[in-house]
Amino acid sequence: MAEPQRIVIVGSGLAGASAAGALRDRGYDGELVLIGRETHRPYELPALSKELLLGNAESPHPVHEPDFYESRAVDLRLGVEIAELRLTDRAAVDTNGVAHSYDRLVLATGSTPRTLPVPGADRARPRTLRTVEDSVALRAALVERPEVVVVGAGWIGCEVAAAARSHGAVVTVVDPVDLPLRRVLGPVVGAVFRDLHERNGVRWRLGVGVDGFVPGGVRLADGTEVRGDLVVLGVGAKPNTGPAERAGLAVAEGGVAVDAALRTSHPDVCAVGDIAAHDHPRYGRRVRVEHWANARGQGEHVAGTLLGADEPYSAVPYFFSDQYDLGMEYRGLADAEEDELVVRGDLGSRDFTAFWLREGRVRAAMNVNQWDDGEALQHLVDVQAAVPPEQLRTASLSDLA
Ligand SMILES: Cc1cc2nc3c(=O)[nH]c(=O)nc-3n(C[C@H](O)[C@H](O)[C@H](O)COP(=O)(O)OP(=O)(O)OC[C@H]3O[C@@H](n4cnc5c(N)ncnc54)[C@H](O)[C@@H]3O)c2cc1C
CATH class of the missing domain: 3.50.50.60 (FAD/NAD(P)-binding domain)
Incomplete structure (x- = not known):
C-alpha cells in the first residue's frame, strides 16, 4: 500500500x-x-x-x-x-x-460523561467533568464550601470527593454498589478506599442508587433524600x-x-x-x-x-489515581471478584501492593504509596508470572521479576 x-x-x-x-x-x-x-x-x-x-x-x-x-x-x-x-x-x-x-x-x-436519566434531571442540571471549563467551574463552586452530593463512587467520583473535602465542603457520595471502586478492585481493596474517604470526612450512601433530583438535592431509591447545593455526576x-x-x-x-x-x-x-x-x-x-x-x-x-507496519498493540492497561495522601498505580487487567487477591504490606496504613492472580499467574498489580517497584511490577504483569503467593508477600520483587 x-x-x-x-x-x-x-x-x-x-x-x-x-x-x-x-x-x-x-x-x-x-x-x-x-x-x-x-x-x-x-x-x-x-x-x-x-x-x-x-x-x-x-x-x-x-x-x-x-x-x-x-x-x-x-x-x-x-x-x-x-x-x-x-x-x-x-x-x-x-x-x-x-x-x-x-x-x-x-x-x-x-x-x-454519562448523565442520569431520572426525574428532575433537566431542571437540576448536575455537573459533569470532562473539559478544562468543567473543572474550572467546579473548582469555583467548591471553594464556596457547598454541600456536595457526588453520584458514583468510581475513580472520578472518588477524586472529586477528595478535592471537595480539601476545599472544606460537606460531601456525600452515593452509589448503588456497596463499596467504592468495587468493580475494579474488589471488596477488600474497595474497603480501603471507603475507609480512606471516611477518615477524611466523606459521608457514604452506598448500596442505594439515585432515582430522582429534587430541589436542593437528590432522592434515593429507598425514598430518602440527600441534601446538596451541588450535585456532581461520576457515573461513567x-x-x-x-x-x-x-x-x-x-x-x-x-x-x-x-x-x-x-x-x-x-x-x-x-x-x-x-x-x-x-x-x-x-x-x-x-x-x-x-x-x-x-x-x-x-x-x-x-x-x-x-505508515504500513502491521504490529499489534500489546501494552497491558495502566492507570493511576491520587486521593488525599494516597497515590496508586494499577497495571494489568483482572477480575477482582473472581481472581485471587494477594496483599504485600499493610492495607490499614495504605502502604501496600495488591496482586490479582488467576491459576497462580499474576494478572494485575496495584502499588499504593509504594514507588520503588514499578519496573518489577510491570514485568510480573507483562509475563503473567507464576509466583507463589507467599513469595509475592515477602520476597524482593526485583528478584522475582
Ligand atoms: C477528569 C478526568 C480525570 C482523569 N484522570 C485519569 C487518571 O488519573 N489516570 C488515568 O489513567 N486516566 C485518567 N482519565 C482518563 C484519560 O484522561 C482518558 O482515558 C484519555 O484522556 C482519553 O483520551 P482520548 O484522546 O481518547 O479522548 P479525549 O481526551 O476525550 O479527547 C477526545 C477529543 O475529541 C474531541 N471530539 C469528540 N468528538 C469530536 C468530533 N466529532 N469532532 C471533533 N472533535 C471531537 C473531544 O472534544 C476531545 O477534545 C481521566 C479522565 C477524566 C475525564
Whole structure:
C-alpha cells in the first residue's frame, strides 16, 4: 500500500495529538490535519480532577509544547466538530458542511460523561467533568464550601470527593454498589478506599442508587433524600462513536471495533484511545480502556500502522489515581471478584501492593504509596508470572521479576 499523502485525525485529545507527534517522529512528511471541537490546544485530562480541582495548578498539562504544531507542520483546526464521515469519498464533514479530505483517517474522539436519566434531571442540571471549563467551574463552586452530593463512587467520583473535602465542603457520595471502586478492585481493596474517604470526612450512601433530583438535592431509591447545593455526576462515560456508527463502521463494547493493529472495519480508518474496542492480543478478546496511558500508547502506535507496519498493540492497561495522601498505580487487567487477591504490606496504613492472580499467574498489580517497584511490577504483569503467593508477600520483587 502506498504511503498516505494526507492524514486527518479527528479528536484533539491525548490520543489524537499523540498520533500526530508520532507520525512526525517516524518521518511522515505528508499533510497532517488534527481536528478538534474544543478551542484549546490538546491537553491531558487527569489534572482536571486533581491538581486543577484542588487549586494546585492553573491549567492542565499540554500534550505538546505550544510551538509543536507550527514547527512540525501539524494543521491544527480547533473549534471544528466532525458530524459525518463519507468513507467512499474519503472525507470527514464538519458541522458547517466543510469536507476535510484524507487518504487515511484516525478517529480519536474520546468519551462524554454519562448523565442520569431520572426525574428532575433537566431542571437540576448536575455537573459533569470532562473539559478544562468543567473543572474550572467546579473548582469555583467548591471553594464556596457547598454541600456536595457526588453520584458514583468510581475513580472520578472518588477524586472529586477528595478535592471537595480539601476545599472544606460537606460531601456525600452515593452509589448503588456497596463499596467504592468495587468493580475494579474488589471488596477488600474497595474497603480501603471507603475507609480512606471516611477518615477524611466523606459521608457514604452506598448500596442505594439515585432515582430522582429534587430541589436542593437528590432522592434515593429507598425514598430518602440527600441534601446538596451541588450535585456532581461520576457515573461513567460514553464513547463518542456517532460519526463512526452513522458511517457504518463496526462497533463493539460500546466503542469502535479495531483489530490488534488499531484498524477499524474500513481499511482507510483507524481508531484509538477511549473509543477503540481493541482486539487485544494478550487477552484474546476486545478490550476498551478509558485511561491516559492507553490513549497515549495507542496514539503513538497507530502512527506505525498508518505508515504500513502491521504490529499489534500489546501494552497491558495502566492507570493511576491520587486521593488525599494516597497515590496508586494499577497495571494489568483482572477480575477482582473472581481472581485471587494477594496483599504485600499493610492495607490499614495504605502502604501496600495488591496482586490479582488467576491459576497462580499474576494478572494485575496495584502499588499504593509504594514507588520503588514499578519496573518489577510491570514485568510480573507483562509475563503473567507464576509466583507463589507467599513469595509475592515477602520476597524482593526485583528478584522475582
Ligand atoms: C477528569 C478526568 C480525570 C482523569 N484522570 C485519569 C487518571 O488519573 N489516570 C488515568 O489513567 N486516566 C485518567 N482519565 C482518563 C484519560 O484522561 C482518558 O482515558 C484519555 O484522556 C482519553 O483520551 P482520548 O484522546 O481518547 O479522548 P479525549 O481526551 O476525550 O479527547 C477526545 C477529543 O475529541 C474531541 N471530539 C469528540 N468528538 C469530536 C468530533 N466529532 N469532532 C471533533 N472533535 C471531537 C473531544 O472534544 C476531545 O477534545 C481521566 C479522565 C477524566 C475525564
